[in-house]
Amino acid sequence: MALSKSKGVVFVVLIVFTGSLITLQSGCLSRWWSQVGNEQAQFVQSRGQGERKGRNDVRTNTVQHTTAKEAGSAPGVMQTDDTIENLAVILTKKLSDFPSEKGGLTTKQCKTVTYASQICVDTTCPATFSSSPETRLKQILSTRNESLHSFKSAMAEVTRGVPASNKYVLVNAVSANHYNEMQTMVKNVHTHLLPRLTNFTFIIFDLGLTPLQRNLTETNCGCTVLDFPFDKLPAFFSILNCYTWKPMIIRSLIEKTEFLVWMDTSVRWNRVAKSLDSLFRRCKERGLQLWFNTGGSVAIRTDHETFRFYDDQSCQYDAYGEVQAGFGVYHNEPFVRYAVLDPWVSCAFTRRCMCLQDPARKLRCPGNKLPRRPGACHRFDQSSLGIILIKLYGKRVNLITMNTPIEIRRGDTAKWFTKLP
Template structure:
């Protein structure tokens, strides 16, 4: 009989401890959405561009023109006309690409004209556009479906603001969110704000969802190529943008370091979006030669020699405003996304040593790599050439504040504390109910003293749970 009662005491402890552990586990996992798993039968399926007509069975492969006999892409005439109109309308927005010969430039990574480069760009904008269109890949269907499935519940709006966050940029991200809520969102309607979770802790995500005024989505790393999990490769960024390309008329990507200026008004925003509509894109111009800061395999991917991009400075990919017409989707975003999925292009092998440029002489092409930034810079440089200033963002709208940490969520944590405390108390109440239920089952048992032992053990468990709850709150509040 003593052996039976000892076993009962052990089972009582296991049950109480198990229930407590399960409840706490549910608390931790509540903010994590399960990844959607697809069967192996999808692995050999292929989705062909254009991506924004994802489920179309039409091939985007070029066909022979009946008149000229040249290869011609579907919709090429319309796309070429859009490009020609923009180049004509903003023909005065130019920069002199030959103003700085490399022999006269002391800084080894500054943009300059390489007079020894024998390669040339095609003179026709249409031909340059066709060369970019040729880089679009046929992406396996399960990757493409993973892109769209994460945003399938996002409704369409006129404006979509998109960013991403991880633990190492948690406070930097709060500065962006603060500037949006204070300087942008009060002037707009019909917009959505999406934040991709790239590695927030459960508590950081919980606080973010409570305070950001946004939709937090899991990035589908488990359904993407393994190299995309290297966050500093930035191959995930074109995919995040692509997942929302059909959800808005204007899509604005912002890194965590972007801050909207306090001078932003309804009128200035209207002007900015109208400017973006006319020009197709707005971004931040920067210095540093694309040729020096891009590995050769990427320029090979686009069919060019590195020296062609020596005169072009980098374009910061931390802020990108797209007008989502057909040209942007097919000529800009689809080649950019294709590059992200090809390891010869964006997330190249052994990329770790290529991340930082030393800036030391002599001048060397491919000294380092800028991943998504290099790819987008190549696409726009090739298409626009000396008309690239068409897409430069005026400096009055945003600023870059790297490493600027803001604890904007701190004053808003009270509701989170209350919710968390409520869950903790519920866990303790559940433990008490289990203990009381076991004691009722043992009523009248006088042989082994199990009731007294259960009560004593239960009280200790409840006290321990309360201490854990207090420590949990103290650690995060």
Template structure:
């Protein structure tokens, strides 16, 4: 059975949405005339695979997301029992990232002694990197902005995040992304790992509407209707990716291509769309969530009414503490 048939079989035989635990209901009342998702997994998959982008082929070859590269990466894949952790930060998140590192040391390594943490420097100061080298017990890498289009250097454009994940999927068959704000409480992550191994991707369900929190330019670039995505978003804060033909072809490739094409994930004056309004001020395209907007569109198009297949719940295994000021390194 090829990967398309396997994923289709898995989807078709999965239970319908548990609406109490995984609500998949429209978030707003809209007068927009809107179609629905295709009834079959294959049709929604082909929709994603037929998104068109204006990106130099050299980037697909570099990241092994062309047909030959995907075949090469997945021909003799290993089966790691747990992932490498990927994270990144610039200087303004120096104390926030210390909370993640503390929990990695205290709460993850005792359970998974061989678990590796790879930190990508997005613009730390020299002194901060000295302290990271002394105390992180992780591998530190400088993100290679210079090999990608210039707009990727815009930190708040977030194109670097899917690129980091794909760069690591070139080396490792299992990658867990964690923003600097992610906290681990010491409980095993085995259920999350199992879901990622079975489906290929796992993300945290959010509560804001994808249609409200995604700029119209992104929907236009992908050839999608905003009104079709008036459903809960996926948070790009904490995710897991298992390298497979499905994950590379249907998730990473379009996510990366959208990041690389200026005007898809990021665009001119995008910063003015960072703040999301509340209550009656909300309307489609009210704000923009960049990498999170695009991964939400992809996973919702692919899994829609059975999106529980690619979701995991943070409660019980950790927390998200944005902007938490943590002093873990002795010299901080």
């Protein structure tokens, strides 16, 4: 009888003890599950309705980074700052935060103009741009393809050894035939730009310099000279006049800095250097700063295949002048990386989009005395970049146009590298 009572007491104690453990464990699990639930809720909210409507549609959703190597974070962490919903909010804000800039689109109708260089509005065009920033953004993001992951090793090679602590990265790429023009550019940068900057890296990519030119550049330029990894890329990247290497370099390096400044060898800073503060402030606010000109419309100077890649018609772009891809200031932010540069790189990796069969066509763009003909010539990198930016910004494209023009001096050469290696 006493033994039975003893067993009963032990049993009761065990029940109480077990209940305490369960309560304690439940509290911990509750807090953990609550945290997971909050994270999941935030994740679902960030993904929005677009994911639920088409989880398997990579072309209309997001490029996901799910490993530490790809995402630069802990294993299993997914970056969600490139979703359509998030980027659309950013684009809408950019379009609404700033007043209209001076100038605007032409109202001259194409039926009243004669020459190819004239920009005009094609009132017979059957296609129009959507008035919805989100819809236009979806159309651009739909061009992002598997090349963004397939060539990560090449992108890593581009940035190898480049520190990530610089506020500014100034970058140029040069081949042997532009060597003397590049010397003048370097002198101009040292004279007008570098004295105004701190915390910067100046990089020149070797696209085919001779051994002597490479040695002289490394000895005299006050910069870092890097090889471009042609061997890790499709063979057509070696066709230098296609300029596919340019978006590759810009997209790779932008993650190493706050401001990436691209300069062709013909760029001169004499006038812009006086307003650097304004240039970088506008770039940070608006994402990027480029220079559009009225020398010819995107419709005339872009191949039909490129418009097909973006699911557009050339007549939609008759009223827009070309963007000058030879100079640009890019701010390191999700919108610029994912909505502008990723589609640009995807085009570069697609042979039918940027590097068409006849690169020499760029040299045969029609002049003032030739009749208008859509797709009469092709501008490769800047044709693609122009389409992306015009579709994103629409009639507000002046928001990303520099308020101080740079100077382009093609053929401005000198032998400034005098110190021997």
